[in-house]
Amino acid sequence: MRGLKKQRRIQILIVAAVALTLSTALIGYALRDGINFFRPPAEIVDNPPPPDEVFRIGGMVEEGSLVRGQGETITFNVTDFAASIPVRYTGVLPDLFGEGEGMVGTGRLIDGTFEATEILARHDETYMPAEVTDALEASGYNAEGYSTEDNGS
Template identity: 75%
Template sequence: MKSLKKQRRIQVIAVAAVALVLSTVLIGYAMRDGINFFRAPSQILAEPPEPTEVFRIGGLVEEGSIVRGQGETIRFSVTDGGAVVPVTYTGVLPDLFEENQGMVGTGRYINGVFEAHEILAKHDETYMPAEVVDALKEQGVYKPTDS
């Protein structure tokens, strides 16, 4: 009788272990395309990724680097202060995208150029819509932050 209980416990533990391993493998397989590593321009130039690897680049849009081509193709450079990476993007840029502003792009690094298929514009935590600033100024409450 005792060996039957022991045998059942071992079977339950074995089935649970197999289920855990199988679920971990399935989760990893499902996430393989959804994982995008973030890299700064300095990291990209130090260790260039494979052309097939999709990753995110982040930094500031370099001043004077935005060149609008034919159609919707835009070329610009991204810097982190230590390195500069040229970027091409075909599409409509976000409204907050401009020189000396932060951006994050998703794409591939091919032949020394980051070819983005998605661009996100970033702004700092002190951003406030103009309408809110005007309303606060009218109330005499607005206190500008030192930039």
């Protein structure tokens, strides 16, 4: 009787371990397309991702780089003031999108150009996404494009 209980417990533990492993694998499989890593332009220049990888890029829209093409296609450069990446987007841009403003885009890097499927911009004049702020600070600049190493002189 005692051996039967011990054998039953071992069977239950094995079934529970298999179920836990299977559910973890299924969750990971379901989330694989939903996880987009953020990369600033300097990191993309240093280590370009493969063309099939979907990721997010963020920074400031470079002054003088915004070109509205035929139809809904827009091209511009996004910068973290350490590097600049060309971006192409087809669609309607957010109202507050413009040159010198912060943005985050989702898409792929194809032949050196970021092909965006989604563009997000600030939702008011004072907000800056934390990822963009961190990337700018890491490159030594603030959201206005001023070097953080300048001491006001």
